Amino acid sequence: MSFEWIVSIVSDNWPMFLRGAGITLLISIIGTIIGSVIGLLAGVIRTIPAPERTVKRIILKVVNIILSIYIEFFRGTPMIVQAMVIYYGSMLAFNIDMNPIMAAVFIVSINTGAYMAEIVRGGVISIDKGQFEAAQAIGMNHIQTMLHVVLPQVIRNILPATGNQFIINIKDTSVLNVISVSELFFQTKSIAGNNFRYFESFFVACVLYFVMTYAVTLILRYFERKLDGPENYSMIGQPAQVTKTRETEAH
Amino acid sequence: MEKVIDIQHLSKSFGAHEVLKDIDFSVNKGEVVCIIGSSGSGKSTLLRCINLLEKPSGGQIIYNGENILDDKHDIHKYRTKLGMVFQQFNLFNNHNVLSNCGVGQVKVLKRSKEEAEKIAMKYLKVVGMDQYVNAKAKQLSGGQKQRVAIARALSMEPDVMLFDEPTSALDPEMVGEVLKVMKELAESGLTMLIVTHEMEFAKEVSDRIVFMDKGVIAEEGSPEQIFNNPRQERTKEFLKRTIK
Numbered sequence: 162m163s164f165e166w167i168v169s170i171v172s173d174n175w176p177m178f179l180r181g182a183g184i185t186l187l188i189s190i191i192g193t194i195i196g197s198v199i200g201l202l203a204g205v206i207r208t209i210p211a212p213e214r215t216v217k218r219i220i221l222k223v224v225n226i227i228l229s230i231y232i233e234f235f236r237g238t239p240m241i242v243q244a245m246v247i248y249y250g251s252m253l254a255f256n257i258d259m260n261p262i263m264a265a266v267f268i269v270s271i272n273t274g275a276y277m278a279e280i281v282r283g284g285v286i287s288i289d290k291g292q293f294e295a296a297q298a299i300g301m302n303h304i305q306t307m308l309h310v311v312l313p314q315v316i317r318n319i320l321p322a323t324g325n326q327f328i329i330n331i332k333d334t335s336v337l338n339v340i341s342v343s344e345l346f347f348q349t350k351s352i353a354g355n356n357f358r359y360f361e362s363f364f365v366a367c368v369l370y371f372v373m374t375y376a377v378t379l380i381l382r383y384f385e386r387k388l389d390g391p392e393n394y395s396m397i398g399q400p401a402q403v404t405k406t407r408e409t410e411a412h
Numbered sequence: 413m414e415k416v417i418d419i420q421h422l423s424k425s426f427g428a429h430e431v432l433k434d435i436d437f438s439v440n441k442g443e444v445v446c447i448i449g450s451s452g453s454g455k456s457t458l459l460r461c462i463n464l465l466e467k468p469s470g471g472q473i474i475y476n477g478e479n480i481l482d483d484k485h486d487i488h489k490y491r492t493k494l495g496m497v498f499q500q501f502n503l504f505n506n507h508n509v510l511s512n513c514g515v516g517q518v519k520v521l522k523r524s525k526e527e528a529e530k531i532a533m534k535y536l537k538v539v540g541m542d543q544y545v546n547a548k549a550k551q552l553s554g555g556q557k558q559r560v561a562i563a564r565a566l567s568m569e570p571d572v573m574l575f576d577e578p579t580s581a582l583d584p585e586m587v588g589e590v591l592k593v594m595k596e597l598a599e600s601g602l603t604m605l606i607v608t609h610e611m612e613f614a615k616e617v618s619d620r621i622v623f624m625d626k627g628v629i630a631e632e633g634s635p636e637q638i639f640n641n642p643r644q645e646r647t648k649e650f651l652k653r654t655i656k
């Protein structure tokens with residue numbers, strides 16, 4: 162019974178499902194990218210060592226306090242509530258009628274940024290102090306050290322966490338239906354509202370959500386492997402492939 | 413003789429703990445100086461003060477006639493003149509062997525990529541690691557890592573090389589390969605300042621030995637003098653403890 166309903170719901174409504182899934186993907190991709198950039202910047206600023214000059218030190222301190230407030234606030238309140246506050250608040254306070262999709266991207270971005278800032282900070286702290294010192298010892302300044310030694314490693318190390326955040330975003334955009342963003346959940350709700358087949362409609366949505374998150378998982382794993390490069394190295398001037406890696410590193 | 417680095421009245425405290433006390437010390441061009449002394453005597457701190465990884469609490473460091481502790485002095489430029497080799501190698505994990513030796517040249521010295529690679533290859537040959545240019549740090553043994561770290565420092569073509577216990581983190585069978593490279597460098601006329609617990613090596617390569625104890629230079633002199641006729645009681649005791 163249900164199966165036939167599913168087939169007919171899909172064949173009647175597939176453009177709506179696809180559009181919903183598309184919007185969901187769009188919001189989560191842009192939100193994850195912008196959020197990662199925000200997180201990277203915030204996380205890097207939060208790991209700048211205290212400067213010697215008093216003026217600089219005070220400026221850094223103030224910036225750090227602002228960043229902490231941002232991070233704690235957005236990590237500490239539900240996105241569904243933030244969506245209501247920001248969407249209706251901006252209308253009330255500034256008379257801005259936000260395009261729901263723009264509002265959605267904005268909310269997902271700053272949320273992701275708050276989480277990623279902490280992840281990046283942890284990533285920077287986890288790079289051993291010796292590499293910072295070695296970079297300094299060859300004359301690199303803080304920015305060069307970050308760009309050429311630390312951040313490439315941090316980005317590699319936080320890739321799984323970023324992927325995780327991406328998957329969370331795909332799922333959590335569903336709460337944005339409260340501000341009428343036409344993402345997958347919103348579309349499914351209106352489909353179900355027309356045919357009164359809630360289980361079957363949402364079952365289709367469920368499958369679509371899983372396909373999206375699982376695809377992201379697979380793509381990210383592929384990238385991680387790519388970034389890690391080959392397991393072995395080839396010696397120059399010797400024909401044989403060297404397959405020796407240290408036992409402790411082998412997995 | 414031309415002094416490359418001249419340290420005057422250098423002191424360093426961590427909080428209330430005075431680790432270096434009024435150190436006067438210089439390194440001449442082409443000289444190989446070994447610093448010995450018991451654990452905690454301040455050897456690493458002295459080396460780290462010289463390249464400003466630690467900020468000295470007082471005193472002067474004169475390099476090429478200029479006090480580099482002046483506020484207006486460019487410490488990044490100064491550091492390129494000092495090559496540092498660490499106990500823990502500290503290779504950059506995101507770079508392979510070749511670019512470990514190249515990244516500083518390109519980004520700090522602004523050499524072209526081609527020139528940097530040429531220079532890197534030259535010094536990788538010196539340390540015998542030129543066949544491993546494609547390897548990542550984690551694919552190398554300790555001795556190989558340390559030899560790459562030496563090549564990385566040499567690639568900046570510094571005036572002085574600083575070594576902080578370069579063989580202390582190595583398995584015994586790898587100590588030899590690193591000391592051999594260092595000995596060749598010493599014989600080539602490079603100016604070197606080496607903190608080491610390898611007494612045989614120190615005796616063999618040094619022009620001068622500095623013995624540190626509790627934050628001061630207790631005694632310095634030629635290897636023959638320090639090892640055969642130490643003047644200070646604490647030098648004698650230290651040598652008795654370390655040389656069996």
Ligand SMILES: Nc1ncnc2c1ncn2[C@@H]1O[C@H](COP(=O)(O)OP(=O)(O)OP(=O)(O)O)[C@@H](O)[C@H]1O
Binds near residue numbers: 431452454458
């Ligand atoms: N960052 C730091 N903060 C506080 N104390 C420190 C710091 N670095 C070093 N010290 C202290 O300074 C003293 C000298 O340390 P240093 O590392 O220079 O000794 P060392 O002669 O190199 O010893 P070793 O042979 O064990 O390497 C020690 O008592 C150490 O605990």
Ligand SMILES: [Mg+2]
Binds near residue numbers: 456576577
């Ligand atoms: Mg030490």
